[in-house]
Amino acid sequence: xxxxxxxxxxxxxxxxxxxxxxxxxxxxxxxxxxxxxxxxxxxxxxxxxxxxxxxxxxxxxxxxxxxxxxxxxxxxxxxxxxxxxxxxxxxxxxxxxxxxxxxxxxxxxxxxxxxxxxxxxxxxxxxxxxxxxxxxxxxxxxxxxxxxxxxxxxxxxxxxxxxxxxxxxxxxxxxxxxxxxxxxxxxxxxxxxxxxxxxxxxxxxxxxxxxxxxxxxxxxxxxxxxxxxxxxxxxxxxxxxxxxxxxxxxxxxxxxxxxxxxxxxxxxxxxxxxxxxxxxxxxxxxxxxxxxxxxxxxxxxxxxxxxxxxxxxxxxxxxxxxxxxxxxxxxxxxxxxxxxxxxxxxxxxxxxxxxxxxxxxxxxxxxxxxxxxxxxxxxxxxxxxxxxxxxxxxxxxxxxxxxxxxxxxxxxxxxxxxxxxxxxxxxxxxxxxxxxxxxxxx
Numbered sequence: 001x002x003x004x005x006x007x008x009x010x011x012x013x014x015x016x017x018x019x020x021x022x023x024x025x026x027x028x029x030x031x032x033x034x035x036x037x038x039x040x041x042x043x044x045x046x047x048x049x050x051x052x053x054x055x056x057x058x059x060x061x062x063x064x065x066x067x068x069x070x071x072x073x074x075x076x077x078x079x080x081x082x083x084x085x086x087x088x089x090x091x092x093x094x095x096x097x098x099x100x101x102x103x104x105x106x107x108x109x110x111x112x113x114x115x116x117x118x119x120x121x122x123x124x125x126x127x128x129x130x131x132x133x134x135x136x137x138x139x140x141x142x143x144x145x146x147x148x149x150x151x152x153x154x155x156x157x158x159x160x161x162x163x164x165x166x167x168x169x170x171x172x173x174x175x176x177x178x179x180x181x182x183x184x185x186x187x188x189x190x191x192x193x194x195x196x197x198x199x200x201x202x203x204x205x206x207x208x209x210x211x212x213x214x215x216x217x218x219x220x221x222x223x224x225x226x227x228x229x230x231x232x233x234x235x236x237x238x239x240x241x242x243x244x245x246x247x248x249x250x251x252x253x254x255x256x257x258x259x260x261x262x263x264x265x266x267x268x269x270x271x272x273x274x275x276x277x278x279x280x281x282x283x284x285x286x287x288x289x290x291x292x293x294x295x296x297x298x299x300x301x302x303x304x305x306x307x308x309x310x311x312x313x314x315x316x317x318x319x320x321x322x323x324x325x326x327x328x329x330x331x332x333x334x335x336x337x338x339x340x341x342x343x344x345x346x347x348x349x350x351x352x353x354x355x356x357x358x359x360x361x362x363x364x365x366x367x368x369x370x371x372x373x374x375x376x377x378x379x380x381x382x383x384x385x386x387x388x389x390x391x392x393x394x395x396x397x398x399x400x401x402x403x404x405x406x407x408x409x410x411x412x413x414x415x416x417x418x419x420x421x422x423x424x425x426x427x428x429x430x431x432x433x434x435x436x437x438x439x440x441x442x
Contacts, residue, residue: 005141007148012196013139017155019192020132023090024159026182026189029167030097030121032266033178034058036171036259037104038114039248048253049392054111055245056388061115065122070130074368077130086135087193089128094186096120101179109175137357138199146284146354146427151277164270168263220360220368227360227368229418230293230352233411237297237348241304241407243341243400245387254311254396255331256324264326268335269342276346289351290424296347297411303344305404307337308397354427 007013038058042051077085096117103109140148170177221228244266251262285292310333314322322330360368390399415422 005144007140007144007151010140012199013136013148013151015192015195016132016136016139017151019086019090019189020152021155021159022185022192023093023189024156025163025166026097026159026185027093027121028159028163028266028270029170029178030093030100030182032164032167032262033171034100034114034118035245035248036168036262037109037175038111039252041109041111041114043252048249049395052246052249052388052391052396054388055248056386056392058115058118059245059388061118062122062125065119066126066129069123069126073127074130076127077134081198082131082135082138083193083196083199085127085131087190089124089131090186090190090193092124093121093128094183094190096124097179097183097186101176101183104179105176133353133357135196135199139196142358145357146350147281149350149353149357151281159270162267164266165263168259168266172259224360225418226420226424227356229414229421230355233293233297233414233418233421234348234352236410236414237300237407238345239386240410241301241403243304243307243387243403246308246391246396246400249391249396250311250334254323255328255334257326257328257331261326261331264331264335265338268338269345272339272342272344273346273349274342276343277350280346280350285347285350286426288425289355289427290421293348293351293424294411294415294421296344296351298408299344300341300348301404301407301411303337303340303404304407305401307334307341308400308402308404310334310337312397355424358427 008017035055035058038054039051042054046054073085100109100113100117103113136148136152137145166181167178170181221231247265248262251257251259251265255261255265257264311323311330314330314333318329322328325331356368387396387399387403390403394402
């Protein structure tokens with residue numbers, strides 16, 4: 001007999017789940033098409049390496065607003081109604097989708113416009129990330145928070161599974177359609193966010209200086225070695241091992257499977273993540289969580305390296321038949337590798353987010369969430385920039401495979417630097433969480 005409610009039986013969390021699913025579906029579809037358009041437009045006048053450099057710049061364009069605004073966004077998430085922050089962010093993303101739909105439909109799309117919209121999306125994500133992360137724990141009892149995190153991950157990864165396919169197929173039919181459909185999905189997500197009622201939460205205490213309060217989030221993360229180790233491991237592992245920016249290059253020039261194939265490549269890791277998240281939603285992870293997170297990140301690096309080498313490994317065996325279609329051997333190996341990438345990354349995300357949320361007091365969740373968002377986005381966007389710039393120097397295969405190997409090395413190093421990660425047996429937080437770091441208390 002169930003002694004605690006399932007998160008989806010709680011109305012506000014159900015609305016949150018649907019909002020996250022629709023918003024993610026729209027967001028990922030847009031990101032896929034933006035990357036494809038950037039690379040496609042660049043390839044009209046540039047070489048592969050020069051076009052890869054443009055993909056790296058898109059990562060920088062999305063990351064810079066996060067870098068500048070994250071501390072402010074975290075402070076705002078702890079001072080302002082988190083529902084309204086999320087609503088405003090989703091509305092901005094919907095506006096971006098409408099703008100790109102119009103520009104693409106009228107033939108006015110260009111690299112400058114794509115970079116401008118990418119930066120606006122970075123602004124929206126800077127505020128949405130900490131607000132949504134901090135809002136979720138307020139919607140469910142603490143006892144079911146790990147399950148709620150798994151369900152939230154299912155929403156995110158479910159959108160990540162369908163988003164690339166939706167973006168690729170709609171783009172193949174009419175270039176403006178992915179953006180138009182994304183705008184409608186953002187509108188639905190906005191409606192769902194308006195269904196979440198006011199949620200009481202803890203107030204900020206201690207030093208009331210706004211800048212000091214912003215820095216409190218950084219200070220708390222630095223002092224809590226378990227939280228700091230989990231966040232920084234994700235930063236460096238994905239920064240070095242992330243391969244998302246290279247997928248358009250693999251789809252067009254290495255595996256030669258086109259825009260539809262790009263949708264499959266983007267969907268494969270998300271499908272792996274959904275499978276793992278679904279398992280955790282039914283049977284939450286509870287034992288040796290730290291060691292399992294470390295092993296999963298090592299698996300992430302190994303699978304990334306195998307994806308990078310998919311074509312070089314199989315072309316000598318199968319010849320030209322190894323590439324050129326979705327069912328070619330190299331394409332199949334790439335898809336399986338990316339599925340494992342997503343599955344192992346989901347284990348890491350599940351453990352990391354559970355540890356962060358349960359080991360952070362509610363009054364600081366916005367600011368700590370902002371630090372987490374900055375680190376995660378830094379790993380994603382800067383990882384894309386790193387892989388794009390490195391591919392411009394040494395080629396995409398070396399950039400991807402080498403990054404996977406480096407991710408394994410970082411994980412081994414972190415297991416030594418942060419023994420707290422290896423020692424984490426469960427998600428149980430300490431009985432008394434320190435709300436304000438000692439050195440910042442008045």
